[in-house]
Amino acid sequence: xxxxxxxxxxxxxxxxxxxxxxxxxxxxxxxxxxxxxxxxxxxxxxxxxxxxxxxxxxxxxxxxxxxxxxxxxxxxxxxxxxxxxxxxxxxxxxxxxxxxxxxxxxxxxxxxxxxxxxxxxxxxxxxxxxxxxxxxxxxxxxxxxxxxxxxxxxxxxxxxxxxxxxxxxxxxxxxxxxxxxxxxxxxxxxxxxxxxxxxxxxxxxxxxxxxxxxx
Numbered sequence: 001x002x003x004x005x006x007x008x009x010x011x012x013x014x015x016x017x018x019x020x021x022x023x024x025x026x027x028x029x030x031x032x033x034x035x036x037x038x039x040x041x042x043x044x045x046x047x048x049x050x051x052x053x054x055x056x057x058x059x060x061x062x063x064x065x066x067x068x069x070x071x072x073x074x075x076x077x078x079x080x081x082x083x084x085x086x087x088x089x090x091x092x093x094x095x096x097x098x099x100x101x102x103x104x105x106x107x108x109x110x111x112x113x114x115x116x117x118x119x120x121x122x123x124x125x126x127x128x129x130x131x132x133x134x135x136x137x138x139x140x141x142x143x144x145x146x147x148x149x150x151x152x153x154x155x156x157x158x159x160x161x162x163x164x165x166x167x168x169x170x171x172x173x174x175x176x177x178x179x180x181x182x183x184x185x186x187x188x189x190x191x192x193x194x195x196x197x198x199x200x201x202x203x204x205x206x207x208x209x210x211x212x213x214x215x
Contacts, residue, residue, distance in 0.1 A: 027215065028181075028206060031188040032160060054186040055158050059115070059144035062128035067113075067142055072186045076210045077111040078203065079180040080194070081155050081163055083118035084130040089177050093194040094134050096179070101141055103204045107211055109184070112141040115155065117163050117173050119145040159188065179203060183210050 032052025038045050056069045071077070080097060082090040097112055104110055116122040122130075127143035136143075145151075155161045155175070163175035181190035181203060190206055192199040 026209065028183075028189040028209070031191065051187045054182060054188070055154065057146070057150070057154050057158070059146045059150075060124055061142040061144055062124050062131055062138065064124050067144055069186065071111060071113070071142070072182055074184050075109045075111050076184060076207055077113060077182040078207065079113045079115070079159055079182060080178075081115045081117050081151075081159075081161060081175045083116050083173055083175075084122050084126055085118065086173070089175065089194075093177065093179070094130075096194045096200050097141070098134050098136065100179075100200065100204055100207070101137060104207055105137075107208070109211060110140060110207065113144060114141070115144045115151055117148075117151055117155070117175050119148055119151060160191075181206055181210075183215075 030049075030051040034052070035050040037048050037050045054069060054072060058066060058068050061067050078097070078100060080093050082093060084090070094114070097114065101112055116127060122145055124145065127145065128138075131138060131141070131143050152163060155163050159180045161176040161178060161180065163173070165172060166174040177194050178191045179194050179200075180188055181192070183189045189210065190203065192203040194200065
């Protein structure tokens with residue numbers, strides 16, 4: 001029996017809608033250097049992509065505990081760079097990170113890391129006081145310090161964020177206002193302007209997206 005024209009039209013529209021949904025399925029970008037690699041899968045050579053991975057690091061947190069890159073493994077992490085005497089960007093960034101922590105409260109396998117760009121003045125004790133000022137929950141939010149050259153190398157080459165000394169900048173340092181999103185495999189999946197509420201809300205959605213095992 002021939003299908004009625006209305007049924008054919010309905011099936012056609014349904015097919016287009018299905019294809020459209022498939023094409024519009026959400027994905028997050030991989031940020032950083034990409035390198036094509038060849039690997040063997042079930043006896044066949046296939047081309048895959050090697051994405052930028054956050055390099056190894058070793059820092060001390062606000063409780064004088066050693067924190068390494070292992071904290072990133074199998075967890076979603078947001079990262080920013082601050083210094084406690086910063087009069088402009090850092091207070092706003094930290095308030096936004098506090099908001100993000102509150103909105104992700106109770107989610108497992110999630111971290112927040114704040115690295116100081118002024119380790120000479122930012123002792124662990126000072127970082128602890130800074131976190132307490134913003135009512136931080138230290139159970140999954142670490143404030144980290146290491147030698148300045150180590151901090152800058154990780155910030156610029158590991159997380160692709162600009163930073164450095166600047167006598168003309170308020171506080172004597174400049175650093176990006178961006179917050180970085182890192183996935184469970186230490187790949188950078190997003191950068192968000194902490195001064196843009198829309199982007200901060202998008203970051204919260206993307207954190208939950210990755211925690212669901214999406215890519």
